Amino acid sequence: MKKIKKSEFITTDWSGGTTSEIYISPADASVSKRNFDYRISSATCDLDKSVFTDYSGFTRYITPLDGDMKMMNSEDEINLKPYEVYEFKGSDSVTGYSKVRDYNLIIKSELDGDMYSLKVNGIREVENNSKEMIIFNFNSKLMANGSAFEEFSAILIQSEEKVELSGSGDILICEIN
Structure with a gap:
């Protein structure tokens, strides 16, 4: 991460x-x-x-x-x-x-990607099943693997890597293959 x-x-x-x-x-x-x-x-x-x-x-x-x-x-x-x-x-x-x-x-265009939002309410594990995943936090109060996930920041995780998010709010995920 x-x-x-x-x-x-x-x-x-x-x-x-x-x-x-x-x-x-x-x-x-x-x-x-x-x-x-x-x-x-x-x-x-x-x-x-x-x-x-x-x-x-x-x-x-x-x-x-x-x-x-x-x-x-x-x-x-x-x-x-x-x-x-x-x-x-x-x-x-x-x-x-x-x-x-x-x-x-x-x-x-020749690459495969996706962007979507997820709601976090409590604890949510996010696993990357693509090549790379970028998780963006605009203004939610969140933790990532037990440390602060600052507002207006992102996390990059590689293939098969996981991150445990806790707190409450919306995140945006970009998956790249």
Whole structure:
């Protein structure tokens, strides 16, 4: 188990807010060069309308963290509550209409991945049956294997590794194969 603290996130400005890169693989990859296998980030949007960046060749997963999110994917209207995950092609024409903080997984289309939320209420063991798993805690009061799982931080676990979470709240999980 490797903890990834907020202080380790790489936070940069974009035209509509900030984005915090939580994890990128491989570690020396660059989002601007599009030479990554997958990237996990959380961004704020301070605009009433924002056009999503084209990530042709990638699959995207997104969820709002602190409010409802309205998006248009071409002609389809998407309305998400916090921790509801929406999957779409990186080449899709998507426009957002919400001022929220979101959480994102962008993964090469030829790789297999998933993003979903889990509720922790008491003790919950999470076992990784994929290649890599990243568990994100936005604002829940949790412990991981008996030590603090800080808010706005993540945990990376490898294949067949387990983590015992205790406390109460929601987490987001990204599985990569």
